[in-house]
Structure formats: structure tokens, C-alpha cells
Amino acid sequence: MPGIITITTDFGGVYPAIMKGVIASIAGDVRTIDITNALPPGDISHGAFILRYASGYFPAGTTHLAIVDPGVGSERRALVIIGEACQFVGPDNGLLMPAARAQGRFRAYEITGLDFYTKKVSPVFHGRDVFAPAAAMIAAGRAVPGLKEIDDPVDLDFGTPEIEGATIAGRVIYVDDFGNVVTNIGGDALRGFYYLGEPLDVNGWPATFVSTFFEGREGELLVLAGSHGMAEIAYKGGSAAVMAGLSGGAEVVITPKKA
Amino acid sequence: MPGIITITTDFGGVYPAIMKGVIASIAGDVRTIDITNALPPGDISHGAFILRYASGYFPAGTTHLAIVDPGVGSERRALVIIGEACQFVGPDNGLLMPAARAQGRFRAYEITGLDFYTKKVSPVFHGRDVFAPAAAMIAAGRAVPGLKEIDDPVDLDFGTPEIEGATIAGRVIYVDDFGNVVTNIGGDALRGFYYLGEPLDVNGWPATFVSTFFEGREGELLVLAGSHGMAEIAYKGGSAAVMAGLSGGAEVVITPKKA
Amino acid sequence: MPGIITITTDFGGVYPAIMKGVIASIAGDVRTIDITNALPPGDISHGAFILRYASGYFPAGTTHLAIVDPGVGSERRALVIIGEACQFVGPDNGLLMPAARAQGRFRAYEITGLDFYTKKVSPVFHGRDVFAPAAAMIAAGRAVPGLKEIDDPVDLDFGTPEIEGATIAGRVIYVDDFGNVVTNIGGDALRGFYYLGEPLDVNGWPATFVSTFFEGREGELLVLAGSHGMAEIAYKGGSAAVMAGLSGGAEVVITPKKA
Numbered sequence: 176m177p178g179i180i181t182i183t184t185d186f187g188g189v190y191p192a193i194m195k196g197v198i199a200s201i202a203g204d205v206r207t208i209d210i211t212n213a214l215p216p217g218d219i220s221h222g223a224f225i226l227r228y229a230s231g232y233f234p235a236g237t238t239h240l241a242i243v244d245p246g247v248g249s250e251r252r253a254l255v256i257i258g259e260a261c262q263f264v265g266p267d268n269g270l271l272m273p274a275a276r277a278q279g280r281f282r283a284y285e286i287t288g289l290d291f292y293t294k295k296v297s298p299v300f301h302g303r304d305v306f307a308p309a310a311a312m313i314a315a316g317r318a319v320p321g322l323k324e325i326d327d328p329v330d331l332d333f334g335t336p337e338i339e340g341a342t343i344a345g346r347v348i349y350v351d352d353f354g355n356v357v358t359n360i361g362g363d364a365l366r367g368f369y370y371l372g373e374p375l376d377v378n379g380w381p382a383t384f385v386s387t388f389f390e391g392r393e394g395e396l397l398v399l400a401g402s403h404g405m406a407e408i409a410y411k412g413g414s415a416a417v418m419a420g421l422s423g424g425a426e427v428v429i430t431p432k433k434a
Numbered sequence: 435m436p437g438i439i440t441i442t443t444d445f446g447g448v449y450p451a452i453m454k455g456v457i458a459s460i461a462g463d464v465r466t467i468d469i470t471n472a473l474p475p476g477d478i479s480h481g482a483f484i485l486r487y488a489s490g491y492f493p494a495g496t497t498h499l500a501i502v503d504p505g506v507g508s509e510r511r512a513l514v515i516i517g518e519a520c521q522f523v524g525p526d527n528g529l530l531m532p533a534a535r536a537q538g539r540f541r542a543y544e545i546t547g548l549d550f551y552t553k554k555v556s557p558v559f560h561g562r563d564v565f566a567p568a569a570a571m572i573a574a575g576r577a578v579p580g581l582k583e584i585d586d587p588v589d590l591d592f593g594t595p596e597i598e599g600a601t602i603a604g605r606v607i608y609v610d611d612f613g614n615v616v617t618n619i620g621g622d623a624l625r626g627f628y629y630l631g632e633p634l635d636v637n638g639w640p641a642t643f644v645s646t647f648f649e650g651r652e653g654e655l656l657v658l659a660g661s662h663g664m665a666e667i668a669y670k671g672g673s674a675a676v677m678a679g680l681s682g683g684a685e686v687v688i689t690p691k692k693a
Numbered sequence: 694m695p696g697i698i699t700i701t702t703d704f705g706g707v708y709p710a711i712m713k714g715v716i717a718s719i720a721g722d723v724r725t726i727d728i729t730n731a732l733p734p735g736d737i738s739h740g741a742f743i744l745r746y747a748s749g750y751f752p753a754g755t756t757h758l759a760i761v762d763p764g765v766g767s768e769r770r771a772l773v774i775i776g777e778a779c780q781f782v783g784p785d786n787g788l789l790m791p792a793a794r795a796q797g798r799f800r801a802y803e804i805t806g807l808d809f810y811t812k813k814v815s816p817v818f819h820g821r822d823v824f825a826p827a828a829a830m831i832a833a834g835r836a837v838p839g840l841k842e843i844d845d846p847v848d849l850d851f852g853t854p855e856i857e858g859a860t861i862a863g864r865v866i867y868v869d870d871f872g873n874v875v876t877n878i879g880g881d882a883l884r885g886f887y888y889l890g891e892p893l894d895v896n897g898w899p900a901t902f903v904s905t906f907f908e909g910r911e912g913e914l915l916v917l918a919g920s921h922g923m924a925e926i927a928y929k930g931g932s933a934a935v936m937a938g939l940s941g942g943a944e945v946v947i948t949p950k951k952a
Contacts, residue, residue, distance in 0.1 A: 187870030196750030232455030248905030298905040300920035352446030387507030387557040402559035491714030611705030646766025646816040661818035
């Protein structure tokens with residue numbers, strides 16, 4: 176069974192296909208599967224969440240190539256992470272860390288010589304010249320030249336919500352294509368503090384705690400535990416992000432509705 | 435030769451990739467091919483047309499995974515359809531039926547125990563926890579546990595145009611990415627009632643019956659038999675949907691131009 | 694190792710998937726990789742550049758299926774190009790030529806009988822009925838019936854910039870998803886005439902010659918040699934195309950800033 180490389184980027188356009196060409200040139204029967212190439216440009220936190228969420232559903236042995244890299248061309252290191260279950264390749268800016276931690280123990284390596292695949296490394300497209308070749312070699316079972324183990328990869332987490340009484344204050348991690356707002360508040364916290372059908376208040380807007388979109392009424396905010404396990408704010412028949420004025424990083428305060 | 439699973443959804447975002455991860459975990463060498471993941475949310479009729487059209491071009495043995503599922507989390511049944519030529523997996527809301535009928539005889543089954551793959555079935559993402567696992571098992575030649583044959587799957591058709599004299603009244607099934615309007619009027623009906631080059635009237639707008647986009651003039655509505663066999667309204671150099679104010683479900687009345 | 698077919702079109706929607714179904718029906722284990730299906734409709738020059746750029750990264754033996762075909766249904770010929778390194782299939786309108794030339798020597802063939810795969814060739818979807826079947830046969834090592842060698846395929850090039858003193862006048866080939874403007878000015882010309890960090894003037898707008906996005910300041914135009922080897926105009930924190938009013942075909946004049 177040939178290996179799998181997943182691809183998670185903010186590239187858009189033709190750039191992911193260029194990487195697939197490089198991968199096919201190095202490891203012809205490795206399959207590539209796009210997780211997404213439409214991340215908001217430079218939004219490392221959003222990318223890290225998507226990678227952590229999606230990578231959990233791929234089989235052991237998968238190599239995850241992820242690039243949201245506003246520092247391309249700077250001194251930021253190029254990372255390879257070899258984990259118990261799977262591998263990660265991408266920039267050393269925190270993007271890979273939540274996913275790497277979620278899959279078990281791992282070791283992190285810097286790619287010390289970026290020109291291991293081509294002598295002409297573009298300063299603006301490490302995806303093509305550094306990261307894709309490294310991922311292809313790993314997926315094909317070959318060593319990436321020049322790896323040096325490091326113990327200080329740049330870290331990133333999604334923050335911890337604050338809880339006071341039955342009020343939970345977290346933040347928006349990202350907004351999906353439906354306008355649903357994904358937060359850093361765990362679905363378990365919702366279930367611990369609220370009952371299904373309870374009227375809530377989200378940043379001052381009336382809402383209801385439900386278990387599925389199906390239960391809600393048109394025209395009201397819904398709070399539910401999303402499929403990724405985190406609290407999500409939805410709006411039946413529209414965009415919760417628009418209705419409640421929420422975007423990435425914004426604070427979300429959920430509290431029971433005052434009587 | 436490994437099996438093929440096609441994917442047709444209104445999911446957008448990262449959700450199709452999650453399903454591909456689940457499929458790769460169950461059936462590593464099954465290939466997935468996206469038909470589309472950009473259907474208008476909840477538009478079952480549009481999805482059903484696309485699935486019927488596209489599935490006809492895939493080889494026998496293909497498993498078609500299709501999800502437009504506004505009722506997810508409700509009591510709607512989860513369907514497996516085993517046909518003479520190919521298989522279908524998705525919600526029991528009519529989405530699969532036109533495609534299933536078009537491929538020959540078939541039997542329909544309800545998935546009675548939704549937790550056959552994971553004990554924690556998300557009420558909001560049956561694609562990941564129910565439909566993708568079922569499609570992967572079928573494509574890998576394994577039995578899906580708990581199937582029960584049913585004889586009353588929810589049906590759907592695209593309606594039958596009304597014909598009076600040389601006037602055909604049908605409706606819009608969907609609008610494609612070029613703004614071309616696809617109707618439920620068969621291309622054969624066009625050819626039966628009109629001659630190539632004939633001036634027509636479409637909902638009061640001047641139009642011409644042509645056989646290809648190439649023949650039309652810039653700035654005029656064109657009526658032609660589309661590649662899917664249905665009558666299509668196009669506008670050279672723009673969007674017919676915008677120019678003629680047509681969207682999904684709208685009535686389309688085609689008649690010869692009055693002298 | 695199964696063959697690879699790349700796909701480059703302006704189709705959008707479900708049409709690329711239909712072609713993948715046809716390809717899978719003819720050559721089940723050939724893999725398809727999308728280069729892009731979101732080219733601006735009918736923009737042959739843009740498509741030719743993308744195909745030339747991307748095809749260079751795919752392994753020898755790859756078959757490139759490319760369709761930007763405003764003349765579909767007219768008398769334009771259907772082309773197969775067999776090159777030293779790889780093959781191309783698409784309309785005879787110049788789309789394939791820059792890529793074909795870049796890969797070495799080649800021979801060009803007209804597909805004389807378009808109905809070699811299906812007797813009902815749609816006049817509006819040669820992608821499905823002519824080009825995809827031809828590409829699948831080639832990728833599977835089978836002969837396409839009715840090929841006739843020709844010596845006059847329609848040609849296309851990207852023009853040659855004019856240089857006067859240290860002023861370079863070229864033109865926009867296309868604008869990418871970030872709003873970066875790709876020109877027909879070679880990156881080597883930039884390096885020959887300007888020094889890194891030199892203040893420039895682009896169509897009257899202040900700019901700086903840099904080697905990476907990382908070096909530029911927010912809110913200024915950047916001129917750099919892009920990853921494809923051509924001069925690119927970028928805007929830190931926004932769209933250079935919007936900021937400088939540049940779109941496909943527009944003239945771009947780069948000159949050192951007057952003191």
C-alpha cells in the first residue's frame with residue numbers, strides 16, 4: 176500500500192499542484208490528499224487547529240505536509256517531526272505542534288541544509304523546494320539529509336477558556352465556510368454547565384444550547400459541541416459569524432440567559 | 435485495481451478531507467475522487483442532478499458517497515443502495531435516487547445501527563462517522579453491519595416540463611459556475627420543436643436556439659442542449675442567470691419568437 | 694507505477710470530475726492530479742503560462758490534459774503533442790505550446806476523427822468526449838485512433854519585454870490568488886539591472902526590489918523574482934493588482950526611482 180501525504184496550506188492557486196508534481200517526481204506512487212489549501216493567508220493558529228483536527232482521522236504512517244509560513248525567507252527553521260503514529264513537515268512556527276502532540280510522543284528535527292533537493296532554493300517557495308521534497312522522501316521511507324534534532328520547536332496552543340460560575344469565556348479559533356464559529360471551549364464544558372435546550376447568552380446575543388443544527392429554530396444562535404469536539408456557534412439559515420460579529424481571535428462569553 | 439469512491443457534498447472546508455482520512459483508515463488503497471463539495475447548502479435537488487449526471491461517467495463498481503443532508507441528526511434514515519452497476523451511500527432524502535435509477539436495477543438498505551464504526555456518532559457529522567465508513571467498507575468489499583432492506587426510500591425527481599403547441603414550460607434545476615442555467619427540459623424536446631438558429635423567447639427575453647456556445651453572438655441569450663442532455667440557457671460573455679433573473683426552481687418558458 | 698494525468702482547465706464546477714470518470718473508465722489505475730480548474734474563462738495566455746510553469750515539476754511520462762477552449766464547437770483542431778519527456782492533449786489554440794517547447798523536442802498531431810471514443814461527441818464538451826479519452830489512452834500506453842502529424846500548430850508566446858537603459862517594459866501575464874502580479878519580465882533581468890533594496894518605480898508607483906516577501910514593509914509595492922522565475926509585483930498586506938491597477942495584459946514599466 177503506497178504512502179499518503181496530506182497537504183494543508185494557505186497557498187491557493189497552482190502552488191499545491193507544483194508540490195504534487197515534486198512529490199510525484201520523488202515518490203511516484205505516494206498519494207496526496209488535500210486537507211485544505213484555502214486557509215486564510217498567514218493564519219497559523221487556524222491552520223494548526225485544522226491540521227490537528229484532520230490529522231487525527233488519517234491512518235498511522237501518514238505524512239502531513241503543512242505550510243502557513245508568513246516567515247518564509249527569514250531565519251525561521253524548517254521542521255520535520257517524527258511521531259509515534261505519523262510524521263509532519265513544515266515551518267517552525269507552531270503550526271505543526273498541536274497535531275504532533277495529539278498523536279503521541281515525537282521528536283523534532285531541523286532541516287539544516289535547505290538545498291538537499293535543489294541547489295536553487297527559492298526564498299519565496301520553500302513548499303516546492305524544501306518541504307514537499309522532505310515529505311516525499313519521508314513518505315517513501317528515505318532519509319532526509321541534514322536533519323538535526325532540536326528540543327525547542329516554536330510552540331502554539333489555543334488558549335484555555337476561563338470559567339467563573341456558569342460563565343465560560345473563550346475565544347474564536349476560526350470561522351468555517353458556513354459561517355459557523357469554532358471556539359477553544361471544549362464540548363465537554365458545555366455539557367457540564369448547561370442542559371440541552373437551555374437558553375444562553377453569547378456575547379449579549381440570545382442563543383440556545385442544542386445537540387444538532389436540526390433542533391434549532393431559523394433565526395437564532397445555536398451553541399453546540401461541534402464534530403471536532405469544540406464548542407461551536409451556529410446560526411440557522413445564515414452565518415453566525417456575521418450575526419454575532421465574531422471573527423478569529425475574538426472573545427466569546429457564554430452564560431445562562433438571565434431570567 | 436483499487437476501488438473508487440466519488441464524493442458529492444455541500445460541505446465545503448475541511449470536512450471532505452476528514453472523510454478521506456476515515457476512508458484511507460478503513461480501505462487504504464481505495465481512491466477518492468471529488469465530484470463536488472461546493473453544492474449550495476441543503477439543495478438536495480441540485481445535488482441529485484449532479485450525482486446522476488456525473489455518476490454515469492464512472493466505471494462499474496464505483497461507490498458514490500453523496501451527502502446533502504439538512505436533516506442530519508433527525509430521524510431520517512441512512513441509506514445504502516446496491517445497484518447492478520454501482521453503489522450509493524448517503525441520506526434517505528431523495529439525493530441518491532435519480533442516479534440509482536439511471537444505473538439500472540437496485541436494492542435499497544437502511545443502516546439500522548449507526549454506531550457500527552464508532553460508538554461516538556456525532557449528531558452533526560454523519561459523513562465522517564456513518565456514511566464514509568460505510569462507503570469505504572463497500573468499496574473494500576466488506577459487509578456493512580446492520581443493513582436492512584427497505585422498499586420505501588424517499589424519492590425525488592426533477593419534474594416534467596409542460597408542452598403546449600411549441601411552448602415548453604420547465605424549471606431551473608441549477609446554475610453552473612459560468613452562470614449557465616440548467617433546466618429539466620430535455621435536449622431532445624428542443625430539437626423536436628425548434629430549428630437551429632430559430633429566434634426564441636425565454637421568459638420574455640430574446641434568445642436563439644444554437645448547438646454550441648461558439649455560434650452565439652456576444653450579448654444574447656442562447657438556448658442549447660447541454661453536455662448533460664438537458665436544455666441550458668447561456669449568455670455569451672456573461673451570466674445567463676443574472677441576465678434573465680433565473681435561479682434554482684424558477685420557471686422557464688421557452689417559445690418561438692413572435693413575428 | 695501507474696501513469697499520471699494532470700488537468701488544467703477553466704471549467705469550474707463538476708466538469709473536471711466528469712473527465713476523471715471517463716479517464717477511470719478507460720484507464721482505471723491512472724491517477725489524475727488537478728493543476729487548476731479555476732483559470733479565468735477563455736484566458737488562453739494565462740492557462741499556457743500555468744501549464745508551462747507547473748508541467749516542469751512533474752515526472753517524465755506525465756500526460757498533461759489542458760483545456761481553455763473558447764473555440765469549442767468551431768473548426769479549431771484537437772491536438773496531441775508527444776514530446777521527449779511528456780505528452781499534452783488539448784485544443785489547438787496555443788495553450789499547449791509554451792509547455793511543449795519547454796520540455797524538449799516534440800511532434801504535434803491532429804485528432805482527425807473526434808468520435809473515436811463516443812459516436813455522440815458533444816459540441817460543447819470536447820473535454821469529456823475527445824480530450825479526456827485521448828489523454829487516458831496515452832497514459833495507458835494505447836494508441837489514439839486517427840492521429841495525423843501536423844507542422845503548423847497554433848503558436849503562442851508571452852511577448853518579449855523592451856529594455857531601454859534601466860527601464861524594462863513588459864506586461865502582466867496573470868494575477869494570482871494573493872493579488873500578486875506575474876509579468877513576462879525574467880527574474881534575471883531584474884537582477885541584471887537593479888540591486889536588492891533599490892527603490893523602483895512601477896507604472897508610477899513607488900516600489901522596492903527585494904528577494905522575498907519577508908523583506909518588504911507593509912503598505913509598499915515589492916518587485917521580486919517569483920518562484921516561477923518571472924518578475925512579480927506584490928503588495929505586503931494586500932493585493933498588488935488592486936493597489937497598482939494591474940490586470941492581465943496590462944503594460945508594466947519598471948524603472949529606477951528618480952532621485
